Amino acid sequence: NAGVTQTPKFRILKIGQSMTLQCAQDMNHNYMYWYRQDPGMGLKLIYYSVGAGITDKGEVPNGYNVSRSTTEDFPLRLELAAPSQTSVYFCASSPAGTSVTYEQYFGPGTRLTVT
Amino acid sequence: AQSVTQLDSHVSVSEGTPVLLRCNYSSSYSPSLFWYVQHPNKGLQLLLKYTSAATLVKGINGFEAEFKKSETSFHLTKPSAHMSDAAEYFCVVSERGYSTLTFGKGTMLLVSP
Numbered sequence: 001n002a003g004v005t006q007t008p009k010f011r012i013l014k015i016g017q018s019m020t021l022q023c024a025q026d027m028n029h030n031y032m033y034w035y036r037q038d039p040g041m042g043l044k045l046i047y048y049s050v051g052a053g054i055t056d057k058g059e060v061p062n063g064y065n066v067s068r069s070t071t072e073d074f075p076l077r078l079e080l081a082a083p084s085q086t087s088v089y090f091c092a093s094s095p096a097g098t099s100v101t102y103e104q105y106f107g108p109g110t111r112l113t114v115t
Numbered sequence: 116a117q118s119v120t121q122l123d124s125h126v127s128v129s130e131g132t133p134v135l136l137r138c139n140y141s142s143s144y145s146p147s148l149f150w151y152v153q154h155p156n157k158g159l160q161l162l163l164k165y166t167s168a169a170t171l172v173k174g175i176n177g178f179e180a181e182f183k184k185s186e187t188s189f190h191l192t193k194p195s196a197h198m199s200d201a202a203e204y205f206c207v208v209s210e211r212g213y214s215t216l217t218f219g220k221g222t223m224l225l226v227s228p
Binding site for chain 1: 124215
């Protein structure tokens with residue numbers, strides 16, 4: 001199993017440009033997540049999905065959009081990039097749980113710079 | 116509402132000495148608690164998790180953590196630090212059965228020879 005994969009690894013965007021960060025998992029996990037990590041701030045949840053066709057906002061969703069058409073893929077779209085979106089982005093997945101919270105499995109990250 | 120506080124932003128130890136990384140949590144109901152490690156320029160890896168079984172949880176690479184409900188703490192320990200332990204460590208909380216996690220701000224562990 002490849003686990004959680006993310007592309008690209010690095011990207012530089014100009015202000016106002018758009019891009020899509022790709023995320024895929026091959027573990028048949030229902031839940032998928034997008035986080036951003038800024039120095040000294042831990043990880044902040046941007047969006048998450050509990051299954052194909054279902055998405056919900058996290059703590060910092062402004063400036064981002066997501067879709068989930070398949071179990072495997074969960075792309076994150078940045079529209080009109082701004083310098084405040086310079087960050088490291090992590091995708092994660094986990095099995096579904098009701099009485100148990102399962103751990104999340106993380107991808108290697110995408111380092112995005114907006115100038 | 117759930118939250119987690121990591122009490123130290125940086126901890127420095129010498130190789131071979133004990134490690135203590137402190138974490139306090141706030142949770143309305145029964146929490147699930149995790150410790151993740153992040154080596155430089157890498158993704159996050161699970162060290163250990165507490166989900167209401169034994170209060171002393173053993174993880175990978177000799178780390179362990181104890182859930183203390185009365186103190187709302189989940190401190191991470193290791194008897195003897197190794198150079199390869201140098202990394203950032205995140206304490207994470209979730210309400211049991213919830214699908215989302217809340218991360219602490221992280222503790223950077225520095226290990227000197």
